Amino acid sequence: MLEKTGVPAASDLENVMPSEERLNRGPVAVIECFQNIPCNPCYTACSRNAIKEFEDINDLPNIDHEACNGCSLCVSKCPGLAIMIMDMTYSEQEALIKIPYEFLPLPKENDLVKGLDREGKPVCEAKVIKVMNPKSFDKTPILSIAVKKEFAKIVRNIGMGDEDGR
């Protein structure tokens, strides 16, 4: 599935998703990296040793979700843009997702945009809570978006409402 279409299967995602119990305790990084490629900046970016040292640089990232506090340092460092932060405690109804977003124009805070799934299909409304683009992110801005909780595991991109819906 993934290697034919570029879209991870449910079984792929199960392997990397933090436990429900952990998700319900606050922000945590989800690393959607499923292929053994030579790459380890997520480990070097992590200041809490939640992402463990790679024995072999081709290993998949090994993250201890208990040690991760969702600080998002790794998000803009991942060359594959494969790391997102999920915070299920954001509000009663909504989860906060932090995603890397390298497109212009950047949305503005409080903009209402479309939440897109892993195939780029619009699935829900999303509200832009914060746009972070400091120099240290090196041109990989991070957007914080709020979506209804049931879409927190589904939304991985935003659409700005161009004519083609993206």
Add this chain to the structure above:
Amino acid sequence: MKPAEVLIIGGGPAGLCAAISAAELGCKVLLADRNKKLGGQLVKQTHMFFGSEKQYASVRGIDIAGILLSKVENNENVEILSDTTILGIYEDGVVTADQSGNYFKIRPDAIIVATGASEKTLAFPYNDLPGVYGAGAVQTLMNEYGVKPGNRVVMLGAGNIGLIVSYQLMQAGVEVAAIVDASPKIGGYLVHASKIRRMGVPIYTGHTVKEAHGTETLKGVTIWQLDDKWNPIEGTEKRFDVDVMCISVGLTPLSELLWQAGCEMKYVNELGGFVPVRNEDLETSVKGIFVAGDVSGVEEASSAMVEGFLAGLSAANYLGYTIYNINEKKNDLHQQLNALRSGPVGEKIRKGISELIFSSEAAVSKEI
């Protein structure tokens, strides 16, 4: 005739790193590149690199070019010849060159060939229409010259270049209608594929182009599905109205100078075509001629940089220069290369290289 200790041909990631490490050993380096600006393909790589810190992982290619360039510019051991095409390497060791229209000769004591690779193309009806580009050409247009190549694109090839250029096209505001690859699986890194998919771009694996359409310029592309024996299936055609088609079906080493110099060459499909036989320190069968980067086998830029550092050490060492920890440095570089190639995505590279290496003693046929 211009004398030189080490002549490095090509100022991309491999050539720049070779210059840095040879100069560090005290060797005088002449670094020639046919472009006005050095950096090779790095200057248009706006994405972050993979690998580890030693290969500048997480840094964008264009910024890596800046880092490497700052180490060769104002380096008293490095002389840069930009806008200089190396025309030939002759049997008496003389190298001919053309700098901005001026022809001259160089007599180097050692040579590192780091000329890179060029894009392969594909035969299909009307592939000569304006609007059909190599993906690398489109990347140059966009990222180097700031020219938008068109409005809507079909990308042929889902290797890393096809995926990365598709993403960069979208960043430039160009719509990517589809990515098409004849192989049943995506060849590039899946994280690249996933980030394009979540922009809504479909990837058609197991499909290829049937024909392009248009009279004056490209107006559309028809693709069709392949069966498990790679034969097209009638009735599966899909047409896309696009004004640009990018071809990204792999690279082949730019090895003409090595052929002319008499280096033993071998056809290794996994490495992109004819590549030079060499020892583990990157010396070819012609003594004093070393190779680094894509010309010695098409790979990622991270490995090209490590090979560059290694070839620079080897060439300087061949000329009698050394440093107290040279063996340590070499071991570290070998370990980096092994690590970069050791995973499943390096399998082809490992197989290819295993066909090429000869051991150092048996190596040497003639001197330059």
